[in-house]
Amino acid sequence: MQHLPWENIDTVLLDMDGTLLDLHFDNFFWLRYLPECYAKKNSITYAEAEAYLQPLLASYTGQLNWYCVEFWSQTLDLPIKQMKQDTSELIGLRANSDQFLNRLQRAGKRCVLVTNAHRDSLNIKLEKVHLAPLLDVIVSSHDYGYPKEDQRFWHSLSEQIDYQPERSLFIDDSLPVLRSAQGYGIGHLRAVLQPDSQGPDKNCEEFIASTDLLNLVSNLEPQ
Numbered sequence: 001m002q003h004l005p006w007e008n009i010d011t012v013l014l015d016m017d018g019t020l021l022d023l024h025f026d027n028f029f030w031l032r033y034l035p036e037c038y039a040k041k042n043s044i045t046y047a048e049a050e051a052y053l054q055p056l057l058a059s060y061t062g063q064l065n066w067y068c069v070e071f072w073s074q075t076l077d078l079p080i081k082q083m084k085q086d087t088s089e090l091i092g093l094r095a096n097s098d099q100f101l102n103r104l105q106r107a108g109k110r111c112v113l114v115t116n117a118h119r120d121s122l123n124i125k126l127e128k129v130h131l132a133p134l135l136d137v138i139v140s141s142h143d144y145g146y147p148k149e150d151q152r153f154w155h156s157l158s159e160q161i162d163y164q165p166e167r168s169l170f171i172d173d174s175l176p177v178l179r180s181a182q183g184y185g186i187g188h189l190r191a192v193l194q195p196d197s198q199g200p201d202k203n204c205e206e207f208i209a210s211t212d213l214l215n216l217v218s219n220l221e222p223q
C-alpha cells in the first residue's frame, strides 16, 4: 500500500456518492426503483421502462443534468425528490467514512465535500447520515453550474475556497472526475475500489484504488 505524504496535504476534497456514502442507494434508485415507477405511471412493463430509460440516462452521463433532480422530474414527469425520500432508508455510509473524517478533523486537515449531487439530493442524504459536522465546507457543483468533469468547476472552487491544489488530496469513485481533477493540478488522488457495497470491485485504471478509507489515515497523527 502506498502511504499518503500527510505532511504535504492540508485539504481533503471528498466526493459523496460512492466515496463517503454507499453507492448502493443510487444504483438501486436509478436502476431499479425508477424503471419500476416509470412503468407504473405509463402503464408499460418494467422491461419496456428499462429499455427506454437506460439509453436516456446514459446520454446525459457526465453532464450536470444527469445529477439534476428538477431535470429528471420534468423529463420523466415523476416526483424524483419525493421518490428519493420514499427510499431514503437505503441511504448509508460507506464503511468507516465517519471515522475517517473524524481522524482528518483531529489531525487539523480541512475537509471539503465536493459533489455533483443536486442540493435536494444532498439535503436528503445529509439528513440521513449526519456527516455535516465533520465537514468544513459543502460544495454542490450545481452551485457553480458545471460538473466536476468540467475544468470550470475547479476554477470556481478555487474562487470559493482558498486552497492549494498541489497540497490537496481528492477521493472520488468516478475516473473521468479524477482525470479532471488531475488535469487541474490536484496533487494527490485516490479512486474507490468498491463504491457500491453490494456491487463488484471497480477497475480503477491509472489511479491508486482505496479499499478501506481508514487505511489512508493509518500514518496520520492527531494534532
Ligand SMILES: [Mg+2]
Binding pocket: 015, 016, 017, 018, 019, 172, 173, 174
Ligand atoms: Mg461518486
